[in-house]
Amino acid sequence: MGSSPSSPVLTKEVMEEYLLLTYLSEREIFRLYTMLCSLCTVDFNGTLRNFAFRFPVTSIEQLFPELMYNPFKDRIFRVFSSLRDGKMSFEDLLDLCSVMSENCPAQVKAAYAFQIFDFDEDNCIGEQDLTEALNRLIGGFGSVTSSQLSRITNTLLGKMDFTKSGSIGETEFVHALGKMPEFSIAFSFRL
Known part of the structure; x- marks a missing residue:
């Protein structure tokens, strides 16, 4: 997808790009962003500063019970992890949530x-x-x-x-x- 690692926040331009590249709504993208902001990599204002930061899948599991109990979770995380390193970035999660969206063909x-x-x-x-x-x-x-x-x-x-x-x-x-x-x-x- 397209933000640089130094993107400070989910700007209007970045949001528009994500809307074009995913099957998600603006509300869903913002919800995912908010969910990730609740994890440990936030600044004092609670904003995710580095979209390239790679969250361990154990943290992601806590956000998504649908994945935590899925017998294929290891494969799902492997397929959607862009670096296949047991971690996922914000954009990896956008891809995962986009495919799992009801709007995805x-x-x-x-x-x-x-x-x-x-x-x-x-x-x-x-x-x-x-x-x-x-x-x-x-x-x-x-x-x-x-x-x-x-x-x-x-x-x-x-x-x-x-x-x-x-x-x-x-x-x-x-x-x-x-x-x-x-x-x-x-x-x-x-x-």
Whole structure:
């Protein structure tokens, strides 16, 4: 996005830029800014002085219970952390909140969901990625045998792998999620 690290406050110009670059409203951007100002990196006036400051994800979790209890939080933080360093800047959080906004198009949400579910980061979702996702979703909610897990992953691959490559590419993933109207609702939270 575009502010320099020395930007003293959320100016009108910076706000206009963020409005153009995100799916967030002015109220939502200001709310996020206010939330971050409540954390430790504030000056005596309570204003966030350095938009490039990188907050540890443990601090971010405290602001967003939706993420704190999400079984994919580590992947979400990794995908949206611009430096992939276990920390997030104000602009990283703007990106995250923009994608999780109800105003974000389903295709954009699905492209980010693809990155989150690509655990091995090989630009495709294979059987191991699906197994990891399923284990995270069902973890602690009963026992599923390895043969049941294998059957589920094979079924998913069979339904989503149009090219029969043995894995799901981003285009296939986005297409499949586009047929699930509840996906956009599930992949959202409000500021």
